[in-house]
Amino acid sequence: MKKGLAVGCLLALLMAPSVMAQGGPRLGAGAYFGLSFPILQDDQKSGTDFGLKARFGLGSIVVLEPYLSFVKWGGPDPVDVVVMDIDGSKVTSFGLEASLGNFPGQMGVAPYFVAGVGSYKVKNEATGYESSKLGFSAGLGLGIGLSPMFSLDFRGKAIVSPQEEGGSKKAIGATGGINFTFGAR
Amino acid sequence: MKKLYAKLGVIGLVLTGLVVAGCLTSGTFVIVKDFSVTFTADGGFYWCPIDMTTDPDWEDHQQDIDDLDALGLEFTIQNTSDVASTFAIRFATSTVPAETATPPTEIPSGAVTVLSGLTVAANSTRNVSYAESLGMIGDIAAIKAVVLTGRFDYFGTSSGGSGDDPFIITKGKVIVTISASS
Numbered sequence: 001m002k003k004g005l006a007v008g009c010l011l012a013l014l015m016a017p018s019v020m021a022q023g024g025p026r027l028g029a030g031a032y033f034g035l036s037f038p039i040l041q042d043d044q045k046s047g048t049d050f051g052l053k054a055r056f057g058l059g060s061i062v063v064l065e066p067y068l069s070f071v072k073w074g075g076p077d078p079v080d081v082v083v084m085d086i087d088g089s090k091v092t093s094f095g096l097e098a099s100l101g102n103f104p105g106q107m108g109v110a111p112y113f114v115a116g117v118g119s120y121k122v123k124n125e126a127t128g129y130e131s132s133k134l135g136f137s138a139g140l141g142l143g144i145g146l147s148p149m150f151s152l153d154f155r156g157k158a159i160v161s162p163q164e165e166g167g168s169k170k171a172i173g174a175t176g177g178i179n180f181t182f183g184a185r
Numbered sequence: 186m187k188k189l190y191a192k193l194g195v196i197g198l199v200l201t202g203l204v205v206a207g208c209l210t211s212g213t214f215v216i217v218k219d220f221s222v223t224f225t226a227d228g229g230f231y232w233c234p235i236d237m238t239t240d241p242d243w244e245d246h247q248q249d250i251d252d253l254d255a256l257g258l259e260f261t262i263q264n265t266s267d268v269a270s271t272f273a274i275r276f277a278t279s280t281v282p283a284e285t286a287t288p289p290t291e292i293p294s295g296a297v298t299v300l301s302g303l304t305v306a307a308n309s310t311r312n313v314s315y316a317e318s319l320g321m322i323g324d325i326a327a328i329k330a331v332v333l334t335g336r337f338d339y340f341g342t343s344s345g346g347s348g349d350d351p352f353i354i355t356k357g358k359v360i361v362t363i364s365a366s367s
Contacts (some may be wrong), residue, residue: 042215043213166364169213174195
């Protein structure tokens, strides 16, 4: 499944030239940064979320976004006076998200819905915990097209990352970033 | 187009709601159990019944515990003898309720080694923090099988000490991190 996801992302990247050849500024790239808030995880605190993505506009409203994301949660607060004094887990993920709206090159304010599937690797160096499995995300965003070439992108999404032994790790990500549209004038 | 956006937005909100609702039915919980013990440093052992099942988080999720994410320990250990002594911890499953359990005469053969080779110098005290203990803990797969039963016995053993000088452990804690689905 993970291989299929990687192939899907690769195909999306290979599609880029043909998509661009169809005319119009439909290919872009973006970077984002923000916060990630673990949900119901006593052993983690909020941390940072950084990522890169490519953007392919399909039709008139669907945008496919292969992405690579790096989340670093914070170390836990004391539990029952135990000061754990360890770093939080790192979550590395790659996958494909699809957004409805916020088309590359779109001007003005564009609210949108986004959902995706990705491979999520959760690792904690201190405890030795490690799990890698397919996960899901869904959320809402707001694109602000400043020019045909640049837009701001604010996004909030819920992430569910099932774990190898069962259960899942969940988080809410709140990020802001900038998108660049290739070929736009 | 606006109607399509509205419909997609509603679908999006519903999907997001479902994801968030799923979030509320599972989580990762840290459970801490305290203990304090005193035993001799010349080869004795200490026994302490640990019952995770009485913890509210464990009670809420005991049918749906998926994994032991981490096991840590915290304690202060004092060697009152005149020679260095080495400390070890072993866990063994137990089916006897903690409140009615009586001290065993020997460590069960199926006990798994949690920590070993912790040397405490003569007449000195050593503090082991949670973070430090993570690097000392042994075969986590075997330990998982014991800890996830929820009821196990903690055995502290010592070797190399002299006489009946006590090995004193204070501020002892077993710290268990579990994942549960609902």
